[in-house]
Amino acid sequence: MLDARAERKYERILIVVIIAAALAVPPALLYPIFLVKIFCFAILAASFNFLLGFAGVMSFGQAALYGTAAYVTAYALKHWAMSPELAMLAGITAAVLLGVVMGALAIRRRGIYQAMITLAVAQMVYFVFVQSSFTHGEDGLQAVPRGVLFGLIDLRNDLAVYALAAIAFCSVHFGIKRLLSSQLGMMLVAVRDDERRALSLGQNAWGLKLFAFAIAAGCAGLAGSLSAVAFQLATLSGAHWHLSGEAVLMCLIGGLGTLSGPLVGAAVLVTMQHFLAPFGAWVQVLQGVVFAFCVLTFRDGIVPRRAFAWRARLRRPVMSAFAAETLEETGRS
Numbered sequence: 001m002l003d004a005r006a007e008r009k010y011e012r013i014l015i016v017v018i019i020a021a022a023l024a025v026p027p028a029l030l031y032p033i034f035l036v037k038i039f040c041f042a043i044l045a046a047s048f049n050f051l052l053g054f055a056g057v058m059s060f061g062q063a064a065l066y067g068t069a070a071y072v073t074a075y076a077l078k079h080w081a082m083s084p085e086l087a088m089l090a091g092i093t094a095a096v097l098l099g100v101v102m103g104a105l106a107i108r109r110r111g112i113y114q115a116m117i118t119l120a121v122a123q124m125v126y127f128v129f130v131q132s133s134f135t136h137g138e139d140g141l142q143a144v145p146r147g148v149l150f151g152l153i154d155l156r157n158d159l160a161v162y163a164l165a166a167i168a169f170c171s172v173h174f175g176i177k178r179l180l181s182s183q184l185g186m187m188l189v190a191v192r193d194d195e196r197r198a199l200s201l202g203q204n205a206w207g208l209k210l211f212a213f214a215i216a217a218g219c220a221g222l223a224g225s226l227s228a229v230a231f232q233l234a235t236l237s238g239a240h241w242h243l244s245g246e247a248v249l250m251c252l253i254g255g256l257g258t259l260s261g262p263l264v265g266a267a268v269l270v271t272m273q274h275f276l277a278p279f280g281a282w283v284q285v286l287q288g289v290v291f292a293f294c295v296l297t298f299r300d301g302i303v304p305r306r307a308f309a310w311r312a313r314l315r316r317p318v319m320s321a322f323a324a325e326t327l328e329e330t331g332r333s
Contacts, residue, residue, distance in 0.1 A: 067239025069224030099217020255301025
């Protein structure tokens with residue numbers, strides 16, 4: 001038993017070392033802020049991927065959560081002179097509160113009606129940002145100071161911001177993976193697979209979906225707060241519905257229902273936007289061509305679900321295993 005535990009411990013240490021080494025190489029080859037943008041978009045895509053891929057909830061309102069967190073964080077840094085960690089916490093909290101309200105309205109419906117409710121709420125939030133004076137309209141909040149994180153790390157250094165974004169993405173990635181491996185995550189997937197059967201087993205489907213919305217809102221808020229700190233601005237483009245469409249696009253390209261898909265999709269989309277910028281408006285056309293190619297060539301996305309052994313626990317048999325376990329416990333009681 002001790003040998004098995006020691007072996008698992010060494011494996012975890014090895015994984016951490018490999019990940020740290022892999023994250024240390026890109027800044028030497030690419031501009032750190034370019035990589036930070038990929039991480040921010042990957043976290044945003046992961047929030048949508050968690051909602052639809054694992055909770056079965058369709059949302060077109062991720063941009064509103066992203067933009068809300070960005071504005072709150074930027075305002076707290078520039079006008080309230082808050083420290084970066086407190087400003088980001090305020091932005092994430094605002095996004096979670098908005099996400100809970102949005103989720104409470106959306107999960108009462110299904111399918112396209114659910115998606116339209118989230119889009120309607122997102123458009124109302126966008127209208128508020130357009131009309132509010134604190135957002136400065138089209139100009140946005142600019143020249144936002146980065147500050148010193150925890151009073152120790154100077155975020156004026158781009159490498160420090162890159163390290164913060166990398167840690168944030170890894171935390172979201174492994175946090176979602178850990179959640180899905182828990183009993184709560186299995187109940188959430190069970191509701192996604194067969195909501196009526198889960199209800200018959202006594203599960204609170206409404207509460208689980210609202211919980212998923214809160215987690216996704218926190219991830220989207222984290223992405224928005226990071227973008228406000230890294231790029232030192234918050235604009236209306238961060239709250240526009242077009243950004244929600246890009247989150248969907250990143251998930252479909254990378255692989256919906258996978259943990260690494262959002263990162264791959266974000267890397268592909270941000271790279272295209274960066275290197276195809278000289279083509280102007282034709283960037284949208286080229287993105288459409290790439291998207292169509294990925295959909296036709298990679299039916300499950302660039303990162304297929306079958307690539308992960310743990311995915312077997314999150315597929316359809318999970319409902320049967322969960323039902324059998326619940327019935328067994330009921331019989332004992």
